[in-house]
Amino acid sequence: MKRIRYGVAMTLDGFIAGPNGEADWIVSDPDVNFAEIWAQFDTLLMGRLTYAAAVARLGESSMQGQGHKLVIVSRTLKPLDHPNATIISDLTQSQLQALRAGPGKKDIWLMGGGQLFHSLLAMHQVDTVEVSIMPVVLGAGIPLLPPPAESAQLKLTSHKIYRSGIVSLVYEVKK
Numbered sequence: 001m002k003r004i005r006y007g008v009a010m011t012l013d014g015f016i017a018g019p020n021g022e023a024d025w026i027v028s029d030p031d032v033n034f035a036e037i038w039a040q041f042d043t044l045l046m047g048r049l050t051y052a053a054a055v056a057r058l059g060e061s062s063m064q065g066q067g068h069k070l071v072i073v074s075r076t077l078k079p080l081d082h083p084n085a086t087i088i089s090d091l092t093q094s095q096l097q098a099l100r101a102g103p104g105k106k107d108i109w110l111m112g113g114g115q116l117f118h119s120l121l122a123m124h125q126v127d128t129v130e131v132s133i134m135p136v137v138l139g140a141g142i143p144l145l146p147p148p149a150e151s152a153q154l155k156l157t158s159h160k161i162y163r164s165g166i167v168s169l170v171y172e173v174k175k
Contacts, residue, residue, distance in 0.1 A: 002043070002100045003127035006110040006117050008144065010131050015141030016114055021053055025136045029164040032132075041068060042104035048074035050112030051085075068109075071099065073116055091116075096125045114146045122150055126173050129154060135165030 009026045010016050017023055046054070051072045070085040079087045088095055099108060110120060120126050131144070154171035161167050 002102070002104070003107045004045070004096070004100070004110050004120065004125055005041075005107050005128045005130055006120075006126050007037075007130040008112060008117075008132070009134055010144050011134055011136045011138045011141070013137045013139065014144050015138045016112065016144050017053075017142040018138055019140050019142075021049065021142065023053065023057065025134060025138060027134045027136065027164050027166055029162045029166050031162050031164075032166070038068075040107055041109040042106035043069045043071060043099060043102070043108040044111055045071045045099070045108050045116075046073070046111040047113040047116040048072060048077055050116070051077075053112070069102070069104075091119065093123060093125070096120070096123070114142055114144055117144070118146050118149055121145070121152055121173075124175065126152075128157070129171045129173060130168070131171075132166055132168045 008016050009023070011025060018025065051074075071088060072082065072085050073088050073091050075089050077087050079085075110117060110126065117126065153174040155174055156169065157172050158170040159168065
């Protein structure tokens with residue numbers, strides 16, 4: 001069964017976006033192999049705000065061109081306006097189980113948004129937390145995990161330090 005992996009960039013002080021959703025603080029590093037990362041997934045799962053930010057930053061085609069199934073959790077987006085995406089208005093355990101059991105053998109990338117991460121973590125549906133810590137301190141912004149949140153026990157399974165100062169950490173969520 002597919003795993004749901006939360007992959008996100010974060011500042012050293014725990015923010016995944018600036019106060020207005022900015023991501024211009026993310027450090028670029030030529031040693032990060034994005035093609036290798038994208039190749040591990042066949043499904044992208046994100047909220048409406050992350051989707052809007054990704055389209056603004058990378059373009060609509062970036063969400064379609066990799067052969068990934070795109071799933072957006074939103075109460076306001078209309079499926080007719082986004083024919084290449086699956087829009088889920090209210091995410092449930094059974095919908096997540098269906099996504100996990102769906103076609104393909106690669107994992108599900110839970111992208112961006114702290115709110116969606118918060119919801120899936122509370123539902124015990126996150127298998128790994130994969131954080132790339134940027135050598136940046138913002139002082140304010142959108143936190144990795146908005147309060148109030150349940151605690152979760154994690155086990156470090158891998159890490160990598162890049163020359164740019166990025167530290168990538170992969171944690172398994174203990175069940």
